[in-house]
Amino acid sequence: MPATAGATSGRRWVQVRRSGVYLLGRLATGVVTLLALPLLCYPRYARRWANRHRDRAGRLLGTPVAARPEVGVAGRPWADAATPRDLLWLPVNAVLGVTLGLLVLLCVGNLLPAAVATPLWWAFAPADRPRLFIDVPVNDWTTALTLGPLQLLLLTASAYAGFPAIARTHARICLKALSPSANEQLTDRVAVLTRTRAEVLDAHGAELRRIERDLHDGTQARLVAIAMRLAVARQAFADDPRDEQFVAGLLREAHESAEAAMTELREVIRTVYPPILADRGLAGALTAVTTQCGVPTRLDLGDLGRVPAAVEAVVYFAVAEALTNVAKHSHATSAVVRARRTVAGLSVMITDDGTGGADERLGTGLAGIRRRVLALDGVVDVDSPAGGPTIITLELPCG
Template sequence: MRERWTQTRRSAGYLLVSLVTAVATLVALPLLVWPSKARAWAHWHRRRAGRLLGVPVPARPTPPHGEPRDGWEIRTAPATRRGLLWLPTHLLTGLPFGLAALLCLGNVFTGLWAMALWWALPAEAIPTLQGEIPVDDWATALTAAPLQVVVLAALFWWGGPPLARAHARICLRVLSLSEAQQLTQRVEVLTRTRAGALDSHAAELRRIERDLHDGVQARLVATAIRLGVARDALDEAPEGVTELMREAHEGIEEAMTELRNVLRTAYPPILADRGLDGALSALAAGCGVPTRVHVEDLGKVPAAVEAVAYFVVAEALTNTAKHGRATRAEVRVRQTGTGLSLQITDDGVGGADETLGTGLAGIRRRVLALDGDVLITSPQGGPTMIEVEVPCG
């Protein structure tokens, strides 16, 4: 019973507010046809409908940080159209539904008022029931008035909540996204969150690289130096002690070599020092095949994308030097409308195959992790071309 009473009370408030907002929509229609106003007005109604039905409603979207509002307005044109469609829909539903609730509840209160206070009113202000029956004696006040109260209260008790829910469902039906639009919106959200996650990941990699380089590696170097000095000082010591010192010294040096490899694979320090252009030039200079590097003005590129580009070029040039038997290679990097584009070519013998463990599979894994594309063209006899595009959004 308490739950039913709560539903009836909430439905009454919902329908009466819907009547008021429908009248406000009619009065302020020239103002509400403005796109931003229409979206805000529609979202407010969505939230009301969602609360009544117990349906979660997403927060009102706002332009992502740094995105021009004009472009965002264009992308959210479907939401604007739904907001504009809601204006006549609300007039056609909010007015009659709200008026029905107002007439029903208003006559309930009229019956209660007439039943209790008819005797205190002047003759010209005598209330009437159903617009026809004057309440001018106790017989009418104690029969017709209670009957009106009971009938109309029961009518709203059973009909009010379904009427409010019907209006709320119409609201959500008109203003909710279609499945295709929901999917598109979800992809946009995932794209933005992925970009944020990649930036955070890249920052964390840089922190790890810095901590390892400045902390662990520095201590290992100092220990190796001390062990080397100690081994030199123990040249005259028993053979066993000298051998142990030598093994410890060599172990420290091997650990430092492995640590440097970890640092290079986690986040190449040269990227932080020289940027992508300088890092690729260093790779070309160290390649066994003469390599030309062309890097256009890239603007701001996420650190994670820079790292992937570096590893792609490094792996491709390593394959060229080891397996391609090429006499020259070329690397081109440019910014496209959607991301970073790389093209690595050589004049070698071709025949590169991802299934043979030549490192091409590793390139594909790294690129696909950022939702990028990889195209490898390597016919027998050459040339070999690797084309990569990585989103920068």
């Protein structure tokens, strides 16, 4: 029990420190906003400034914040629907950030005089003696040993109780002020669905053409060769039933070609819906994928429950593609795949300790992963700074 209490207290102090740093940072950005207000009123700069605050607020709250693009209306930045919110955030941040930041600065700034006044008040000249509770001079040990610890206790308790709550309040106000309205969310959603629908149709057409090409150039060609060999064998047997060696050779070649055709056909079927999913389920399929990865990979599975077949296929292909990238490009020494069932659906995270720098534009398969996930109304987040680590998070609905 004491160990648990100590761990809880330790986590709380970490929150206090993070919250204090966050609020002091908002004080700094509030001052910068006031000084650079004319420049920040330009929509493109206002968007970048607002995005910076959204990212910090999301990290403090532990809430994923979807990235917002640059002001995208070519030649008409004022026509962007989010521009009014970005501009409104400027005075809100200036007032709110400076006010709350000054409270933190006042609290932290008065901790130092209390810490110094308690043991060292006598080292100062009478005119320069430290003061407690703003204007109480410390001229004797009685004052130092009573008011000093009392000020330390009160300010420390205020920081412990207040900093996290104040920081969360600021972060929530930030996200609320910069969040789109219901109509804007609906418009954005329609745009995303329109784009993903077009991408899915293109991908579906390309996949059908690939399957048709594989069947035509591979399996169909082998079946034609088998038919021709069987026809020659049949004719040879009819012409001379005693020529068993020639007929046996044709039948052997036909048998080998049939086995090769079956192998190719299974490979085509596997790319449509992997049989391992039907045989062993998502957990078994992920186990097989991680075991076969060229980099040591740990699989951490929660209780996945019942997952729709379409979601299983997307997760399987996404994890397989991500681990292929890890083995080929990341120079990683280890990777982790975590899958959890959440209230909203299925959450999958693929992490590696490689060099990072993964970019969808370089053709590393990330674009294909995103396309598959978006087709099911899911969300993909790729965090891959230079130097690593790379974290790919998939959120898929399972309703």
